[in-house]
Amino acid sequence: xxxxxxxxxxxxxxxxxxxxxxxxxxxxxxxxxxxxxxxxxxxxxxxxxxxxxxxxxxxxxxxxxxxxxxxxxxxxxxxxxxxxxxxxxxxxxxxxxxxxxxxxxxxxxxxxxxxxxxxxxxxxxxxxxxxxxxxxxxxxxxxxxxxxxxxxxxxxxxxxxxxxxxxxxxxxxxxxxxxxxxxxxxxxxxxxxxxxxxxxxxxxxxxxxxxxxxxxxxxxxxxxx
Numbered sequence: 001x002x003x004x005x006x007x008x009x010x011x012x013x014x015x016x017x018x019x020x021x022x023x024x025x026x027x028x029x030x031x032x033x034x035x036x037x038x039x040x041x042x043x044x045x046x047x048x049x050x051x052x053x054x055x056x057x058x059x060x061x062x063x064x065x066x067x068x069x070x071x072x073x074x075x076x077x078x079x080x081x082x083x084x085x086x087x088x089x090x091x092x093x094x095x096x097x098x099x100x101x102x103x104x105x106x107x108x109x110x111x112x113x114x115x116x117x118x119x120x121x122x123x124x125x126x127x128x129x130x131x132x133x134x135x136x137x138x139x140x141x142x143x144x145x146x147x148x149x150x151x152x153x154x155x156x157x158x159x160x161x162x163x164x165x166x167x168x169x170x171x172x173x174x175x176x177x178x179x180x181x182x183x184x185x186x187x188x189x190x191x192x193x194x195x196x197x198x199x200x201x202x203x204x205x206x207x208x209x210x211x212x213x214x215x216x217x218x219x220x221x222x223x224x225x
Contacts, residue, residue, distance in 0.1 A: 098136035134167040174212035
């Protein structure tokens, strides 16, 4: 039979263990809820919840189950940090659902998002018309990042009677010492061009770079390891 005392002790213990586990795994588990994190949260809740109301399950079993699952989560985070190729599989990739003002129907279908859901996500960014958007990126946590057309950026160029300007989307070329080949091809440049740009900033190898961002007409923005 369950007693108030046993429920109290197991609840406090479960809370403490989950709190410590969250601290160990890092703030991203709270701030960003990816599909993988969502599954993790459900399973952790089930482990503690079922153990809490089952009088045959004690604190030892709660601790074992929670720390086992926590260990799997930590291992997953370690793998994605160590082996970059696994990030797309385990964490997902951002998808451009609006490009140059046009809806990308194939990308939307692939990500199982319809126009109503997209409009809802845009409204959460204070965008009430697709016509205001030049680029929209569906992030791995299910939110949308929006780059408005210059006419609709604050302050509005229309309000100031200024001519519209071309919207330039910054592109990541190097991430954690690795060249993003697809992005390099998208801007119609190759590795030789990139190496020349790095030499101009006295950088010998792209492996020494933590993050490099390209913006047309501007010098590469680079942050070292």
